[in-house]
Amino acid sequence: MARMKFLCDADRCIECNACVTACKNEHEVPWGINRRRVVTINDGKPGERSVSMACMHCTDAPCAAVCPVNCFYTTADGVVLHSKDLCIGCGYCFYACPFGAPQYPKVGNFGSRGKMDKCTFCAGGPEADGSKEEYEKYGANRLAEGKLPLCAEMCSTKSLLAGDGEIIAQIYKERVMKRGYGSGAWGWKTAYRETIET
Amino acid sequence: MASFARLIRLTVGAWAFLLVISVAGPSSAQQINPTASSVKEQQLLQELDRIQGRVSIPDQRSGVLEQPAGREWREFRNVTLRWVGGVAILGVLAALVIFYLSRGMVRLEIGRSGRTIVRFTAFERFVHWMTATCFIVLAISGLNITFGRPLLLPLIGFEAFSEWSQWAKYAHNYLSFPFTIGVVLIFLMWIGGNIPNKVDVDWIKRGGGLVGHDHPPAYRFNAGQKAIYWIVVVGGVLVAATGYELMFPFYLSGIEGMQLAQMIHSIVAVLFVAAMLAHIYIGTIGMEGAFEAMGAGAVDVNWAKEHHSLWLEEQNARTGDARSQPAATLAE
Numbered sequence: 335m336a337r338m339k340f341l342c343d344a345d346r347c348i349e350c351n352a353c354v355t356a357c358k359n360e361h362e363v364p365w366g367i368n369r370r371r372v373v374t375i376n377d378g379k380p381g382e383r384s385v386s387m388a389c390m391h392c393t394d395a396p397c398a399a400v401c402p403v404n405c406f407y408t409t410a411d412g413v414v415l416h417s418k419d420l421c422i423g424c425g426y427c428f429y430a431c432p433f434g435a436p437q438y439p440k441v442g443n444f445g446s447r448g449k450m451d452k453c454t455f456c457a458g459g460p461e462a463d464g465s466k467e468e469y470e471k472y473g474a475n476r477l478a479e480g481k482l483p484l485c486a487e488m489c490s491t492k493s494l495l496a497g498d499g500e501i502i503a504q505i506y507k508e509r510v511m512k513r514g515y516g517s518g519a520w521g522w523k524t525a526y527r528e529t530i531e532t
Numbered sequence: 533m534a535s536f537a538r539l540i541r542l543t544v545g546a547w548a549f550l551l552v553i554s555v556a557g558p559s560s561a562q563q564i565n566p567t568a569s570s571v572k573e574q575q576l577l578q579e580l581d582r583i584q585g586r587v588s589i590p591d592q593r594s595g596v597l598e599q600p601a602g603r604e605w606r607e608f609r610n611v612t613l614r615w616v617g618g619v620a621i622l623g624v625l626a627a628l629v630i631f632y633l634s635r636g637m638v639r640l641e642i643g644r645s646g647r648t649i650v651r652f653t654a655f656e657r658f659v660h661w662m663t664a665t666c667f668i669v670l671a672i673s674g675l676n677i678t679f680g681r682p683l684l685l686p687l688i689g690f691e692a693f694s695e696w697s698q699w700a701k702y703a704h705n706y707l708s709f710p711f712t713i714g715v716v717l718i719f720l721m722w723i724g725g726n727i728p729n730k731v732d733v734d735w736i737k738r739g740g741g742l743v744g745h746d747h748p749p750a751y752r753f754n755a756g757q758k759a760i761y762w763i764v765v766v767g768g769v770l771v772a773a774t775g776y777e778l779m780f781p782f783y784l785s786g787i788e789g790m791q792l793a794q795m796i797h798s799i800v801a802v803l804f805v806a807a808m809l810a811h812i813y814i815g816t817i818g819m820e821g822a823f824e825a826m827g828a829g830a831v832d833v834n835w836a837k838e839h840h841s842l843w844l845e846e847q848n849a850r851t852g853d854a855r856s857q858p859a860a861t862l863a864e
Binding site (some may be wrong): 344345349351367368371372373374375376377380381382383384385387398399400401402403404405419420421422423424425426428429430431432433434446447477513514515517518520522523524 | 565566568569570571572573574576583584585586587588589591593594595596597598599600601602603605606609610676677678680681685690691692693697698702705778779780787790791794
């Protein structure tokens with residue numbers, strides 16, 4: 335079985351935000367929620383760098399560990415998913431997440447965070463693959479159709495890679511070897527407790 | 533002549549071109565890193581506890597790229613808090629059981645007089661019970677968040693536990709408002725009797741009547757009750773303030789502030805629950821005649837003599853009751 339991961343080759347990211355838009359459109363993500371975002375560090379200054387970030391589908395995921403109702407599960411592909419039927423919207427996964435992935439729709443006044451929403455690695459949720467219920471709650475299930483996450487698939491500079499960890503690490507290594515530099519796999523140490531040796 | 537000059541020009545031009553090529557050649561084989569000066573992840577993580585930048589989407593809070601501090605918060609929430617809470621609450625419960633088995637109920641030594649004296653007005657009792665009811669619901673729903681997953685979830689299953697936790701969360705959020713009002717009213721209406729003074733030192737030295745069968749004198753509130761009062765006021769303010777910070781995310785602070793708020797909220801809350809267990813014990817099965825004070829609002833005069841002799845004197849002086857006896861003799 336594959337171990338699905340994201341890898342943002344920050345040396346290639348041009349902050350076009352196409353991944354953000356693609357994700358929003360593919361999954362009909364509600365207003366106010368962005369499952370993926372592009373963060374620009376040192377914007378407009380020398381040393382500026384942009385990184386596309388979403389849920390990294392961590393190994394030993396902190397969100398799953400702190401959830402009071404245990405609504406998270408990891409698929410055979412290593413994708414961290416959750417059940418919106420079980421989620422109580424307490425906000426704990428958000429405190430624990432190193433990547434700011436969990437977000438909550440505001441469903442009312444004080445204290446009523448709605449059901450948590452986050453990147454699913456285009457793998458839907460606990461409902462039947464490709465069902466209407468699954469689409470409404472979690473968005474498209476591209477993995478079940480044999481496709482990879484749309485954000486990476488349509489990245490204009492192929493900065494964002496998604497797929498089996500070993501394969502995308504190999505692609506990244508070859509790139510770094512060929513061009514002679516690389517800023518490393520952002521977030522990998524925090525998410526997977528490993529880095530890519532180049 | 534003209535063709536010769538052209539030939540010279542061409543030759544010189546060709547040599548110059550070749551020179552340029554030969555100079556540029558080696559450098560073009562070398563790779564240039566256009567982002568060599570750009571920030572590196574490790575370097576940022578070493579300098580700061582989180583990496584932040586700018587985003588072009590409206591949600592500016594998502595500008596935090598990474599905050600590995602979540603890991604420490606996870607350790608606190610899953611390990612530290614469960615240990616502190618478990619030891620504090622079970623420790624107090626065990627101590628109360630041992631105390632009850634060895635000491636039993638603190639009885640009225642001279643029996644009941646049959647006459648009563650008003651101890652708490654209807655308004656005071658209303659405030660007390662409103663706060664108390666809210667506190668119990670808040671405590672149970674709060675403990676559910678910390679201990680429910682390992683203790684209750686395996687017993688009732690995912691769906692039932694999630695349903696219960698959802699309602700518990702609503703109760704926790706909404707009952708925080710009457711609870712906060714209750715804490716404020718408690719602070720205001722009983723502050724007068726709860727300023728520590730010399731009598732408290734003596735009361736504590738003599739074991740407060742809990743250790744042995746002594747009855748040290750006390751005004752309306754003895755040192756133990758004053759301790760409970762200040763635990764309620766200080767603890768209540770802390771849980772309310774941190775609780776509202778969590779209830780209204782991003783109004784007061786970012787993610788690091790919410791992690792800190794959750795830590796203060798939960799630690800103060802479990803200690804608060806442990807302290808209130810002792811308060812509930814002494815107000816019910818721990819002491820004869822104590823519950824009436826907050827139940828019916830009036831206590832037996834002999835109870836007042838034994839436990840709050842100075843207060844009884846004050847009350848009698850106010851109402852002109854000559855039958856009261858000097859505190860010194862009562863204290864024996």
